[in-house]
Amino acid sequence: MRITVKARGGEGEFTCEPGEKILHAGLRSGVELPYECGTGTCGTCKAKLVSGRVESEWPEAPGSRYLKGPAELLMCQCRAQEDCALEVGVLKTAEADAPRPAALGGRLQGWRLLTHDVAGFDVELDRPLDFDAGQFALLTVPGIAGARAYSMVNFARAARRLAFVVKKKPGGAVSEWLFGDGVEGTRLGLFAPLGHATFEPGLPKHVVCIAGGSGIAGMMSILARASEADHFAGWDGHVFFGVRSARDGFFLDELQALQARHPARLTVTIALSDEELPGSLPAAYPGLAFARGLVHAVAGERMAGRFAGVRAYVAGPPPMVDASLRLLLREARLTPADIRYDKFS
């Protein structure tokens, strides 16, 4: 089916296969349709149907509250039933070297608990995938409707393996499945890579990462990429990782190893929101700094007066992301172009 899209930034045309989401069809064809979450939550991929017929996989998607009237739809949830003409707010020009997303398959491997309620797992891909540090993948699990977004933890060119983390979320179908029995070896569907919260090597800026909980996933990829590109030879890196209490911390060994590789320019601060700092943590991780408080507040205090020339990355639960955006815009006075973020919902 032919889909034509009009926007202020230009127009695009692509083919949509039966059963394929309009957003996916456009993105894999190199048409830069607007999107953020890809999972029906944020409303960014809304479009107006000018002609044709579509079917939504999830009409009650939270993102549908942004739709004004019956002619509007979420491209991440809709399949075309026939040739369609759509209008969207804006079409960006595709960056020539940005990896184009595609549907692919893989096998879940190496599931392991990282804390009492956070697990790590890998997906061995059927074919290699290029992605940018900080991007995410949509995962679909057999027998469960809808896709979930997970940020890649690792970074590699032509990656054969993607690493992810997942937090146990009671009532979340995919999360509960991932914490159930017999997940090892299961075949998963992926659509990847997605996301604009990326780190580009050669960026002439200091890097500040503010992450809450499993939001640290994408930061690990960014830090791996920055370390590999020797970014911290000339620029500072400041990582702020917020968790509730000491037992919720993970990747601390990896963060300490990164810090040890760039002792002069990289700092890593773990913020504990819900408990006083146990003395055992600083003793076990002399390369990391620890603080009591909400992660955005800790970042604000420790970075005060040092936000010039910074590109900030933010990921985590929505309230933490909102508080961090307020800090970065109002106190740090960064422009939106220098703030890259993902909201997990």
Place this chain on the structure above:
Amino acid sequence: MGQYEQHVFVCTSGETCPEQGDTEKFVKILRERSKQIGRPTDVRINKAGCFSQCGRGPMIVVYPDDVWYAGVQEADLEEIFTSHIVDGRPVERLRYNPGKPGANKVSEAQLAEIKRAYEAGQAAASAVPDAAWKRVGPTTQVPANGMKEFSVGGTSILVVHTGDAYVAFQALCPHETIPLEQGIHDGSVLTCLEHMWQFDLKTGAPLGDALEGLRSYRLKEDGGELYVALEA
């Protein structure tokens, strides 16, 4: 080779420039931007005395390009900064070229006319019939340097306290109809946190990624109460 890559002069003490715009604030905004892009030592923003072109202000001069701007308003600063200072493309629509070197002040009579027109413009703007003003609520309901949404006769408006004044806009972001009250502002720019659309607080004009501006409403304060002109 000079000491700075770019040297920007803003007239803040001439006879007319500071009356034609808040030029001290212009300086602050431009300095903040040069800091933000991490080049406070490459891009120097200086307050300047009179350029002897009085009546054509506010004026800004950028060296080494030797580009002169006339009639600059606060809403133009971002374009001058982004397009000219950062990208090297002067903002042609604001360029000053009287075709006459040296001093070029307007005559005393013209100057008086400019001032009269300016004051008349201010006065005309305030000429809203009494009946058109609708009561919004007491100023105390708007947090200092904050924002609050009100419903006035079925129309939702956002009242913003910018630090020295109250201004009013449509209550919802034109992008995704998110209440702007949930966003933030810094006295000159309003940001909707949902997708980072930004708006100029003086005019409601779109900034950055925003594709549409905000409808602004005339607002006045009288005896601690705010009144809005929804039709004006």
